[in-house]
Amino acid sequence: MISVNLSAIFYLVSGVLFILALRGLSSPETSRQGNFFGIMGMIIAITVTFLSIGNFSIGFIYVLIFLLIGGLIGAFIAYKIPMTAMPELVAGFHSLVGLAAVFVAISAFLNPEAFNLGTSGNIKLGSLIEMSIGAAVGAITFSGSIIAFLKLQGIMSGSPITFKGQHPLNALILIAIVILTYLLCSTQSSNLFWILLVTSFLIGFLLIIPIGGADMPVVISMLNSYSGWAAAGIGFTLENTALIITGALVGSSGAILSYIMCKGMNRSFFNVILGGFGATEQSANLSSKEQRPVKSGNAEDAAFLMKNASSVIIVPGYGMAVAQAQHALREMVDTLKKNDIKVSYAIHPVAGRMPGHMNVLLAEANVPYDEVFELEEINNDFANADVAFVIGANDVTNPVAKTDPQSPIYGMPVLDVEKCKSVLFVKRSLSPGYAGIDNDLFYKENTLMLFADAKKMTEDITKNI
Amino acid sequence: MEIDPFIFRLSIFILSIFIGYYVVWSVTPSLHTPLMSVTNAISSVIIVGAIIAALAGNSDSVFNTSSIFGFLAISLAAINIFGGFLVTQRMLAMYKKKKKGK
Numbered sequence: 019m020i021s022v023n024l025s026a027i028f029y030l031v032s033g034v035l036f037i038l039a040l041r042g043l044s045s046p047e048t049s050r051q052g053n054f055f056g057i058m059g060m061i062i063a064i065t066v067t068f069l070s071i072g073n074f075s076i077g078f079i080y081v082l083i084f085l086l087i088g089g090l091i092g093a094f095i096a097y098k099i100p101m102t103a104m105p106e107l108v109a110g111f112h113s114l115v116g117l118a119a120v121f122v123a124i125s126a127f128l129n130p131e132a133f134n135l136g137t138s139g140n141i142k143l144g145s146l147i148e149m150s151i152g153a154a155v156g157a158i159t160f161s162g163s164i165i166a167f168l169k170l171q172g173i174m175s176g177s178p179i180t181f182k183g184q185h186p187l188n189a190l191i192l193i194a195i196v197i198l199t200y201l202l203c204s205t206q207s208s209n210l211f212w213i214l215l216v217t218s219f220l221i222g223f224l225l226i227i228p229i230g231g232a233d234m235p236v237v238i239s240m241l242n243s244y245s246g247w248a249a250a251g252i253g254f255t256l257e258n259t260a261l262i263i264t265g266a267l268v269g270s271s272g273a274i275l276s277y278i279m280c281k282g283m284n285r286s287f288f289n290v291i292l293g294g295f296g297a298t299e300q301s302a303n304l305s306s307k308e309q310r311p312v313k314s315g316n317a318e319d320a321a322f323l324m325k326n327a328s329s330v331i332i333v334p335g336y337g338m339a340v341a342q343a344q345h346a347l348r349e350m351v352d353t354l355k356k357n358d359i360k361v362s363y364a365i366h367p368v369a370g371r372m373p374g375h376m377n378v379l380l381a382e383a384n385v386p387y388d389e390v391f392e393l394e395e396i397n398n399d400f401a402n403a404d405v406a407f408v409i410g411a412n413d414v415t416n417p418v419a420k421t422d423p424q425s426p427i428y429g430m431p432v433l434d435v436e437k438c439k440s441v442l443f444v445k446r447s448l449s450p451g452y453a454g455i456d457n458d459l460f461y462k463e464n465t466l467m468l469f470a471d472a473k474k475m476t477e478d479i480t481k482n483i
Numbered sequence: 484m485e486i487d488p489f490i491f492r493l494s495i496f497i498l499s500i501f502i503g504y505y506v507v508w509s510v511t512p513s514l515h516t517p518l519m520s521v522t523n524a525i526s527s528v529i530i531v532g533a534i535i536a537a538l539a540g541n542s543d544s545v546f547n548t549s550s551i552f553g554f555l556a557i558s559l560a561a562i563n564i565f566g567g568f569l570v571t572q573r574m575l576a577m578y579k580k581k582k583k584g585k
Contacts, residue, residue: 032528033499037499037502037503040506040507040510040518041509043521044509044511046514046578049575050572050576053521053572053575056521056525059525060525060564060568063531064530064531064534067531071535071538073538076545077537080537080545080546081534084555084557084558084561088557088561088564089562089565090565091561092561092565092569093565093569095566095570096565096573097569099570101574104574108516108520108523111520111523111563111566112523114560114563115523115559115560115563118560118563121533121536121555122529125533125539129549129550133535133536144489242522245526249529250496252532256535258531258532259492260531261531262492263495263496265526266497266500267502270504270507274504275507275515275518275519278515372515373515373519374515374518377512377514378574381577381578381579392512
């Protein structure tokens with residue numbers, strides 16, 4: 019058994035290690051060390067908890083067993099998961115943090131003596147408020163992440179699910195949660211605690227269903243943030259510094275990522291959260307557009323264009339992830355490089371289904387990270403490049419965002435692909451992107467459409483170079 | 484008059500938000516996915532609460548309603564801790580610089 023003060027200091031140390039873990043991610047060189055700091059912080063926190071309880075009886079053995087079961091499942095998932103499924107994995111993990119927070123809150127509510135929070139039915143007011151907030155946010159994180167997971171997995175349709183009176187209903191439930199929390203704190207009734215949990219699960223579910231698949235980068239970041247706030251809420255209840263620090267770090271991290279993603283789409287956070295984007299414009303747009311001619315080509319044409327280029331910029335998008343084309347793409351680039359062609363990659367902030375999604379896939383395919391550039395870094399280079407190779411991206415290249423104030427994506431930062439001498443567009447069909455907007459780029463003089471599966475087309479091009 | 488310990492915790496919380504703000508802005512965009520998986524792993528330090536909850540039962544009855552929730556939370560958090568750190572490590576190992584060993 020170690021003293022309360024000593025364990026508090028160790029919790030502080032583990033909090034500091036978590037800060038260093040995030041700090042390490044400022045560059046790929048220091049990132050591995052950062053992850054090591056994170057692991058150390060976790061080991062310290064867990065060990066100190068055991069020592070401060072000082073109860074190494076039969077219960078301790080069971081704790082280790084449950085820890086081991088979870089650990090084995092986690093390790094198994096971590097080794098098996100394909101990199102393209104990273105968004106689903108992260109959404110799934112968020113739901114677990116949320117549920118764990120709910121369980122800890124339930125346990126603390128049922129047995130407050132164990133946490134020094136007063137007695138059952140007479141819990142300290144401050145603790146009860148913190149506990150309710152932690153539990154409610156945890157529950158929202160859980161059910162919201164489950165929906166996000168199902169949408170990303172394709173088990174549930176990625177298109178927004180909207181119904182009449184959705185927003186008033188959500189607002190009503192949110193108000194109900196606040197009132198329930200207030201009543202719970204004044205009456206200590208356990209029935210109210212359960213009702214609060216159920217309503218929170220419900221609102222998490224309702225908040226995410228109207229949000230479309232392509233807005234998932236914002237949703238995942240937001241749920242990341244929520245899982246942090248839930249942890250912080252529980253941290254206040256347990257008076258644990260490590261949890262409070264971590265909760266605050268994760269909460270602000272998720273919030274910043276949501277902000278970056280919203281900015282990448284030029285949309286306000288509320289616009290994304292209210293959802294339904296792309297559900298209405300689609301039909302209107304399709305009917306009003308007349309048939310316009312497009313130039314389509316095959317792998318040989320594409321190979322010819324690239325062989326004669328001196329610099330090529332690759333623009334990957336979600337379609338590359340779906341087709342698992344990253345390895346084929348790297349092979350194509352290797353062949354190009356052998357022919358002394360300069361190749362770089364341009365990544366739009368919202369390419370893919372989560373922040374940094376494309377970067378991970380390219381890294382998996384052994385693309386060196388110093389060939390991969392963000393939008394601001396590379397956008398001026400398009401004018402000097404010979405070929406832009408757009409693979410699985412669409413809306414993020416649409417020049418309409420710069421020219422047509424009527425367009426729903428007007429003002430969104432886009433990659434200036436049209437400035438290239440020629441544009442190669444790998445796509446399955448002419449169908450518009452998630453925003454339901456026709457891409458002017460398809461009809462440009464210097465655009466060659468390559469209608470095929472991204473992976474197959476890339477492989478064919480490689481053969482022809 | 485003594486300051487309520489809650490105020491101290493609140494101070495830590497607020498300052499940590501600021502630290503988080505500056506540290507996360509300095510994370511390079513290409514590492515945003517590992518950032519999410521590692522924040523996932525560290526937020527599972529909630530396992531500390533789960534352990535306290537699980538060990539709250541007395542020695543003759545390890546499992547009661549309250550402690551069972553603790554045990555379940557331990558497993559959930561452990562999935563996240565192991566899964567989160569390991570998948571982050573796996574991802575970070577893939578980030579390489581140009582032309583090494585070529």
